[in-house]
Amino acid sequence: MSFEIPTISYNGVIRQITVGKEPNCVTVGGESCYPFYLFEGAMPHLPRIAMEVYDAPPEDWPQAALEPFADVVHDPAAWAQKCVGSYGAEMIALQLASTDPNAQDTPAEKAVEVTKKVAAAINVPLIVWGSGNLEKDKEVLRMISERCAEETLLLGPVEEGSYKALGAASLAYQHTIAASTPIDVNLAKQLNILLGNLGVPDDRIIIDPTVGALGYGLEFCYSVMERDRMAALTQEDERLQFPIVCNLGKEVWKIKETRLSEEEAPLLGDPLKRGVLLEAMTALLFLLAGGDIVIMRHPDAIQLVRGLMNELMGEGV
Amino acid sequence: MSKIICSAAIRGAHKIVQRAEAEYQAAMEKWGPDQEIGFPNTAYYLPIIYGILGIGVKKLKDAKDVLDRCRSLLPDMVAEHVWLPYLAPALEAGMATFFAEEIIEAIRYLESPDYYTRTEGPADGNIWLGAADDVILRKRGVEFVDGTAPGFAAILGAPPTKEIAVQLAQELQEKNLYVFMCSDHEGRKMSELLVEEGVQIGWPTRLVSFGPEYTAAVFAMGFATRVAMSFGGIKPGDFTGNLIYNKDRVFAFAMPLGTVTDEWYANAAGAINWSFPTIADTPIPEILPTGICTYEHVVSNVPYDQLVSKAIEVRGLKVTVSEVPVPVSFGPAFEGERVRKDDLYLECGGPKSQAVEWVTTRDMDEVEDGKIELFGPDVDDVEEGSRLPLAIVCEFAGRKMEEDFEPILERQIHHFVNHTQGLMHIGQRDITWIRMSKAGRAKGLKLKHIGSVLHAKFHQEFGAIFDKVQIKLYTEQEKVRESVEEAKRSYEYRDARIEGMTDETTEMFYSCTLCQSFAPSHVCIISPERTGLCGAYNWMDCKASYEINATGPNQPVEKGECLDPKLGQWKGCNEFIYKASRGAIDHYSLYSLMHDPMTACGCFECVAAVLPICNGVMTVDRDYAGMTPCGMKFTTLAGTIGGGLSTPGFMGHSKYNITQKKWISADGGIKRLVWMPKSLKEEIGHRLKESSERVGIPELLDMIADETVGISEEEILPFLEEKGHPALSMDPILE
Numbered sequence A: 001m002s003f004e005i006p007t008i009s010y011n012g013v014i015r016q017i018t019v020g021k022e023p024n025c026v027t028v029g030g031e032s033c034y035p036f037y038l039f040e041g042a043m044p045h046l047p048r049i050a051m052e053v054y055d056a057p058p059e060d061w062p063q064a065a066l067e068p069f070a071d072v073v074h075d076p077a078a079w080a081q082k083c084v085g086s087y088g089a090e091m092i093a094l095q096l097a098s099t100d101p102n103a104q105d106t107p108a109e110k111a112v113e114v115t116k117k118v119a120a121a122i123n124v125p126l127i128v129w130g131s132g133n134l135e136k137d138k139e140v141l142r143m144i145s146e147r148c149a150e151e152t153l154l155l156g157p158v159e160e161g162s163y164k165a166l167g168a169a170s171l172a173y174q175h176t177i178a179a180s181t182p183i184d185v186n187l188a189k190q191l192n193i194l195l196g197n198l199g200v201p202d203d204r205i206i207i208d209p210t211v212g213a214l215g216y217g218l219e220f221c222y223s224v225m226e227r228d229r230m231a232a233l234t235q236e237d238e239r240l241q242f243p244i245v246c247n248l249g250k251e252v253w254k255i256k257e258t259r260l261s262e263e264e265a266p267l268l269g270d271p272l273k274r275g276v277l278l279e280a281m282t283a284l285l286f287l288l289a290g291g292d293i294v295i296m297r298h299p300d301a302i303q304l305v306r307g308l309m310n311e312l313m314g315e316g317v
Numbered sequence B: 001m002s003k004i005i006c007s008a009a010i011r012g013a014h015k016i017v018q019r020a021e022a023e024y025q026a027a028m029e030k031w032g033p034d035q036e037i038g039f040p041n042t043a044y045y046l047p048i049i050y051g052i053l054g055i056g057v058k059k060l061k062d063a064k065d066v067l068d069r070c071r072s073l074l075p076d077m078v079a080e081h082v083w084l085p086y087l088a089p090a091l092e093a094g095m096a097t098f099f100a101e102e103i104i105e106a107i108r109y110l111e112s113p114d115y116y117t118r119t120e121g122p123a124d125g126n127i128w129l130g131a132a133d134d135v136i137l138r139k140r141g142v143e144f145v146d147g148t149a150p151g152f153a154a155i156l157g158a159p160p161t162k163e164i165a166v167q168l169a170q171e172l173q174e175k176n177l178y179v180f181m182c183s184d185h186e187g188r189k190m191s192e193l194l195v196e197e198g199v200q201i202g203w204p205t206r207l208v209s210f211g212p213e214y215t216a217a218v219f220a221m222g223f224a225t226r227v228a229m230s231f232g233g234i235k236p237g238d239f240t241g242n243l244i245y246n247k248d249r250v251f252a253f254a255m256p257l258g259t260v261t262d263e264w265y266a267n268a269a270g271a272i273n274w275s276f277p278t279i280a281d282t283p284i285p286e287i288l289p290t291g292i293c294t295y296e297h298v299v300s301n302v303p304y305d306q307l308v309s310k311a312i313e314v315r316g317l318k319v320t321v322s323e324v325p326v327p328v329s330f331g332p333a334f335e336g337e338r339v340r341k342d343d344l345y346l347e348c349g350g351p352k353s354q355a356v357e358w359v360t361t362r363d364m365d366e367v368e369d370g371k372i373e374l375f376g377p378d379v380d381d382v383e384e385g386s387r388l389p390l391a392i393v394c395e396f397a398g399r400k401m402e403e404d405f406e407p408i409l410e411r412q413i414h415h416f417v418n419h420t421q422g423l424m425h426i427g428q429r430d431i432t433w434i435r436m437s438k439a440g441r442a443k444g445l446k447l448k449h450i451g452s453v454l455h456a457k458f459h460q461e462f463g464a465i466f467d468k469v470q471i472k473l474y475t476e477q478e479k480v481r482e483s484v485e486e487a488k489r490s491y492e493y494r495d496a497r498i499e500g501m502t503d504e505t506t507e508m509f510y511s512c513t514l515c516q517s518f519a520p521s522h523v524c525i526i527s528p529e530r531t532g533l534c535g536a537y538n539w540m541d542c543k544a545s546y547e548i549n550a551t552g553p554n555q556p557v558e559k560g561e562c563l564d565p566k567l568g569q570w571k572g573c574n575e576f577i578y579k580a581s582r583g584a585i586d587h588y589s590l591y592s593l594m595h596d597p598m599t600a601c602g603c604f605e606c607v608a609a610v611l612p613i614c615n616g617v618m619t620v621d622r623d624y625a626g627m628t629p630c631g632m633k634f635t636t637l638a639g640t641i642g643g644g645l646s647t648p649g650f651m652g653h654s655k656y657n658i659t660q661k662k663w664i665s666a667d668g669g670i671k672r673l674v675w676m677p678k679s680l681k682e683e684i685g686h687r688l689k690e691s692s693e694r695v696g697i698p699e700l701l702d703m704i705a706d707e708t709v710g711i712s713e714e715e716i717l718p719f720l721e722e723k724g725h726p727a728l729s730m731d732p733i734l735e
């Protein structure tokens, strides 16, 4: 008897979602198989890497992360241009970290201004990510949604506590939203149902499953993403058939291992290599779990992940 | 539908269509067929016509078709002697009215471009804003979608005085509703009354002065129609979709103030198509039976001070209360706050006085939402360290309110009172015990605030299952005694009802998948006779939870065909389990630990395990840290059988479940119970006793071994033999 490779029977397909505005848009999703199981199905769109840009100069970044952007950290628009121009970013993720009431508490109007500037400076899709403070995000993202109506943004995080306000804003101004839930399949599904009930069309939802860095709970996030994908592709769970975005750069570069200097932790080796590898490995693992968009920071890490991704796609390095 | 209303509405529609035709004729002659017409800055043309008929009126000549449609929609005038069901013709007349009025208003924009301000608020002395453009629509429509503004009141005419006008406007604003105003009553206009009183009107204050004539009512309806198209993705011309969207999502109503003219009737009839009912201050005929609208269609002769609450009730709008109005802090952080002897200002209940809390259901018209009354002295009337008796009576009313929700709401009183800084709450029902601290009292806290807290929190967290709640607090001994009596009768009734519910007589079970976050394949099926493993959810809780949050973790499960009455397996349950466990588990039994027991998550209160030598079953609860006769401690057991597995011979369950009739009934029920920790035995002893009597072995409690007898099967067996435990003579538990 000849050997037959067991195959999985899929009955679902991930929705294809287009982010951004013609002609600078990018489509993600569309998978009909587990990530990179190209022998069983198709991945019509390669996962995309978005590069981070911050709305205010970062104060506590390790040298390794700061170094490539040292000349542009004071100007988000120039920063974004550098990412696209010098590092070939396919998307930009504007992190509005300074709007957090526990940080600088930058007012929403200011965030709108920055968003407009960055959007005007680039010709790739723009992701705008709030600080994670629920009430402030509602105010900030809602205003951005209204005032930047001419852009088609990907806005996140949209949580259970803010889905009505931000879902409605997405409806009115045609933005895509990142539906964010704390590492749980059922909660992710529930939020997608709620967004659907609100009237948000299915082609404007991307799942943010919440991610952690390698060594900091990654495996839990990994298995939740895996289960998201299993439910979507093999269990006909229609409310989970959405692409996934992983906002991981900021997670990786805040862990101790990326921040200690060589003197502080001689056993951990070169801090640059260490940080880059941690970020690249985190990103790769999330791609293997089903990530469609990964938000990353360091150009070298991005380079590594691109290479690996191409190899997985069978396209050589 | 009332004949008077229908005839008037149809008459009104005829007049309005005639007027539109005449104005159209004149406009055609003056401007010619190719003259462009429309409302300013909108992609929706004349929105009602566009939304309902799918016709985009761009030029004067395009209106011709629409007017023809009006004619064909217009029913004949109602003759004196006929008596027919009138609803449908009146609704069609109402539709024709809106089409005609849009044409009238479009011609007005053409003839008098400065008639309306085209701004968000009054400008250059002109207060009439006219149609909202698309920018306003998007900005304000968002609020309709996300619920910050649930809907609008379309006011035609004006109340008799400025004071009432201001009061009405304020009340509507407090409910976060938009107020759309048009038309006049005997020359008085609502918008003008407000302006005269110095009230700011315009979109930003949600008091929108559309126009002085009744025809401006179409701006309100057009707004609703556009919301459905731009936010609901409803296509132009999909009139059913549009009307249903509005019924389900836009909480609007018409509020005619003053004499209802034929034209007003025509507009009101039109609004019923959108399921917007009419609430009037004048004694017009009522249309109470429900049909198109969620509840009644026309309610009339409502006093001014009740207009808003009546409107909210009839439209089925939910009240939102955003703040808890108390002079102290409020939140879960204060749950653990103790009020000790030295901090104590006032004590109600406890060992030395009487206190009771009771939730009951009343008729809609017996309850005034938010009414909080205190009968008897409050904290300021008594000395430090005093005691008062206290009865807290919460009277609920609502179209979805059910008696079954009473205990669930009542249980919340404990949490809500405890979350109030300066208050401590212990116990429930007629053993309630509340203490107020000196610090709380110094900040201005009163007993009456308990009412404010409860009103706000009930609405915030359980608003989905009721409409109104009023709270009465009694601190006079005699009154409290009466309340206790009344409450006790109700407790008995409830208990009997719950006790009386069986799985056989209940078609709908509920699921709980809350624990899937850590036990992915675990699904609890919760039936009246099998509460959730964790003890936190019984059947009634799940039912209420589903009413409150239809997409949440508690879903109704139609049990379907019974596959095995002994084991407790149903087709519907098994199918649900298969789906909800994502294919991992395809069936289990509700009543057995030996045959396909229910999956276990990890947060069960107790684990039951088979003891083969004793031919029985033991159970151990989380609080017992010692060894058990099955050779494993609770933690080991939990680790072994948890995580969403179904492990024959082991089963997770709640403490309460032990004394429910169906607990492992397939394996012999409570008669199999041979060992349990002493503390658990004491905790549920009272109910265990009743269960023993039910199975005809009243002395069973004394036959069950505990750790003082032994912690291995060998140790307890002689005890069981000596006591003559029934398990020993039952069929072998291992087949």
Ligand code: SF4
Binding pocket: B512, B513, B514, B515, B516, B523, B524, B532, B533, B534, B535, B536, B537, B601, B603, B604
């Ligand atoms: S154990 Fe409790 S919380 Fe967990 S699924 Fe069952 S009923 Fe829900």
